[in-house]
Amino acid sequence: MPTLDSGFTEEVELAGHIIDSLLLPKVLDEIMSQGGRFEILEISVGQRRQDPTKP
Secondary structure (H helix, E strand, O other), X not given: OOOOXXXXXXOOOOOEOXXXXXXXXXXXXXXXXXXXXXXXXXXXXXXXXXXXXXX
């Protein structure tokens, strides 16, 4: 399905427990549901459950 490229770009930064809280997939789903595209520029995932994901 073709989409219009409006040329609009916005950078979003997430931090915290974005994977186990399901925040990351919710944000990505919202972007796609609005016809947008995303590119993950950088991600650092913690090794232990208490480690937050850092931008």
